Amino acid sequence: MHSLTTPTIATKADAAAVAPLQSLLDIITNLVSLLLLSSLSVRSFVGRWQILRTKLISLQSSLSSISDSPHWSENPLLHTLLPSLLSTLQRLKALSDQCTLSSFTGGKLLMQSDLDIASTSLSNHLRDIDLLLRSGVLYQSNAIVLSQPGPASDKEDLVLFIKDLFTRLQIGGVEFKKKALESLLQLLIDDEKSACLVAKEGNIGYLISLLDFHHQGLIREQAVLGLSIVVSASDESRKIVFEEGGLGPLLRVLETGSMILKEKSAIAIEAITIDPENAWAVSAYGGVSVLMEACRSGSVATQTHAVGAIRNIVAVEDIQTTLAEEGAVPVLVELMASDSNSAKENAAHCIATLASSGEYFRVLIIRERGLERLMHLIQDSSSSLATVENSLRAISSLSLSDSAARILSSSTSFIIQLGEFVKKGNMLLQQISSSLIGNLSISDGNKRAIANCMGSLVKLMECPKPVGLQEAATQAIVSVLTVRSNRKELVRDEKSVMRLVQMLDPKYEAVNKTFTVMVVAAVLSGGSNGCRKRLVAAGAYQHLQKLAEMEVAGAKKVLQRLAGNRLKSIFSRTWRE
Template sequence: MPPSAAASSSSSSSPPPLEEITHLLPLLLLSCLTVKSFHGRWHHLRPKLLRLSSSLSTISTAPQNPLLHHHLLPSLLLTLRSLTSLSDCHLPSPPPSKLLTQSDLDLLLKSGLLSISNAIVLPQPGPASSKDDLAFFVKDLFARLRIAGPDFKKDSLDRLLELLHQDDKNSVAVSRDGDVACLVHLLDCGNHSLVRERAAEAVAVLSAASESSRRTVFEEGALGPLLRMIESGSPAARERAVAAVEAITSDPENAWAVSAYGGVGALVGACGTGSMPAARAHAAGALANIACFDDARRAMAEEEEGGGGAAAVGALVELLGSGTAAARANAARCLGILASARGTAFRDVILVCGGLRRLLELLREAADPETTEHALRAIHSLSASPRAARTLSSSSPAFLLHVAELVKNGNQGCQRVSASLIGNLSLADETKRAMSGCMPFLVKMLELAQKSVQAQEASARALVSLLSVKANRRDFVRDEKSLSRVVQMLDPKNECGVCKSFPILVVIALTTGGSGGGCRKRLAAAGASQHLQRLVDLDVAGAKKALQRIMGNPIKNIFVRKLERVNHIIT
């Protein structure tokens, strides 16, 4: 109810609201029997007025509740006055706004605030509260949100946020028993700024709590008002709104709608230095959520053109150097997705903006596995650019040794991306020699990556690259465990899930170059020849070449064996 209406209804020149309501109700009950227009509606309205009359009879003994006496009763009085005006109207079609009277009374009665038991503020349900108690509390909160003034709306939203923060399971009750559409309506710019902020926070918590509550928020149309709030709200409101958008767009089924609402520019703007640190982090996360969609990338490209060539990417690269830990991780994730897109446009812009250097710094400084993986994936995506690949191949040994260390001790994602980088880059022999310590881990990756052909290929290519160095081949065959694993993977009877072509590539790499003799002997002694012969019979690609490499030149082998025999006799 507008404050002016409340003031006029409670002014000293007018009787108290309860007194006037008590006077109007008997007149309205009589009108229900005599009115001519919309007789059916009046017939349904009469029981509601009777219930209202019964509830009001207990008000004099009820506790003094500010919501009841300062908001609900004045609002009820305005509704009854409208109803009185409607009962005096004899036109065939009364004014459209009057048709809301019945639903207004429904709301007032259903809220339960007119009964003695609910005339006071309900206690916050505890963790052990029953489902019915929780549902009743939620319905009461939303009744207050629908009919109370700004101050009571803020109080009710605070209690709602307390409930949501108490337990993620409460979000299910709120989305099921509450009125999420009412919550979304509070995001509109016509509401008090503090009400909008708290409503945005509640929407953000709901969206992050569960898939079902997130879907409810999206289906009730929250995304549009939230994006508008990001563009025009207060700094605090923008932070809460962009957090909600990040949570909503975490589901791909929702993320596509941001570009449909024209909200990409708002998110790009929220990444800038004018926003609060937390808002920048959430905005980068939301951009990462939508970056896989062509429409969103096109919108970002348009932002590029409108921002001097580097609006979106420039803001993300800036975050890599000056944002919070969460902002840096989200910016790296988004840049990695953009760099992996078809075409070279985003990769070129990222490189021009200094993104590769910032990503290398982030990789070096990252304190958690998730940030490390995001930075590494972005670097890997950029390595598709020849310019970036040259820079990475000739970069400081510290970076490349870090990559080798991630093969050994990183999480599964970091191991795969690191292996892929080793296989893709043109590294110097000295660098490969320094990275040789990760070879046993690459063999283990190859053996365990049963369900991922991409991971098998990455580890095999990395091994082939490192085994191009003679000293690395010598070390590899001396490692009986690694050699045995490769040979076992060749066995046709071993259904380990590893594509046979990958261990074959490793065998070919081991038997290349000047150290081939010693490697061939060790491979043959480990049983590789027998397995390869069976693979040749099965017509597996590469098996014949690998077998020939192990067996060597037959004539040369006879000569070598005779020479060894002579040397043995002489000694």
């Protein structure tokens, strides 16, 4: 166990301090007994005194529980709480003396007000004492808040530590709150696993209440930081913070807080919105406009997490409508040039989602030169894999617009980059790139520039997953094979030819035969005798015969091309002879 501050050590001074505290408790206990007796003989404001009597009975029981606790005098909170309680009871005794007179001559409204104020104060004291008793810390020697449980501590010690922290937060003054929050933050930073226990055992609702503007700046800052750690710890802790009403106050802090408060609240909001079911609440609190403003004018850290929160909720249709109203597209396009890699990644994701949602957003993105920004990101070596994936997804959706398709088709560097993704990218990049190559109107010159990816496209034709990859690869290679030099180059690649022939085999069920027939037809489309010879030599003819008998689409036509070539060869030899 290591110490955050100097642990309480039993000294003579400490022992001497116990006696006055015991005397104070005795005085309070006697005063409560006197008030209970006098409450029975009051002649004025009887109804209010009946309420006060009920509270005094509860207080008497609570004081007895304090006295029975073995280490109650060691708890520093009571050094503040008991004197304050005594002051309230003394005021109540003075009021009691006036109300027991045979005829009350004072101002009735003033007395009613004084009794109500005293009653409220008494309720607050009862609440504080109840919190203290329920925490269990009065049964712990040398209040554990002064010494954080170490890695070897058991769960019970940690739970007691957490309960004591939150007791101090709720009962103590400003200094107690600051020290308790410091200890809480130290625990959360030193032990990541403790965050889940804090969420379950601590009073998260009260921690959230410390975000209110009437609290000191340091307290608000510590509370926001604590919440950002707790909410990021696990699904369960995130759910607890949300259910305790944390999202609304965090959005208010993001809107009006200092720079550091905005940064920490943005972290917490991003974590809360990871759960899709929480997305509606952002809109309900008017949070979309708050997040967009944070993206416009916040620090880099605030922007990164604010756009991360938007990424979490952007798929919701109502939120997309609000984003359009808030002018989100220019801001998101600008963030794709951020110094923060995470901000670029999140912004690209948002743009990809909006681009896939309809022509309205595609027009906006293209108008704001978002397409050019996306094209830059996929070719930027500093871009993360996720940023490249999101950017390429966005480009794929934008390519549905004619204006974007023309820009993409005419960019040699972009087309070459697609070829590189086909050869070296992951499955997602390969699929999207193949689809774009197959769908764009690429010039013959650019098709020749990516001829070296044809072998990879043939390999992709054999991949059963993800769904749609085989079809995308087929369309891409058919498109590239419209160039004569590419057809010749492909048949010179012995491995690719053998793969194609293997895929023609009816026994090879991993590939849709229609796709393979389409590629073979593309290879033969120029009438090259050399291409036919290589396919026949590799055994394509026999497989096509079987596919034609099975009535696979296009197989008979391709077979005729191969067969016609064989007949011509026979006739040619006969004539020469």
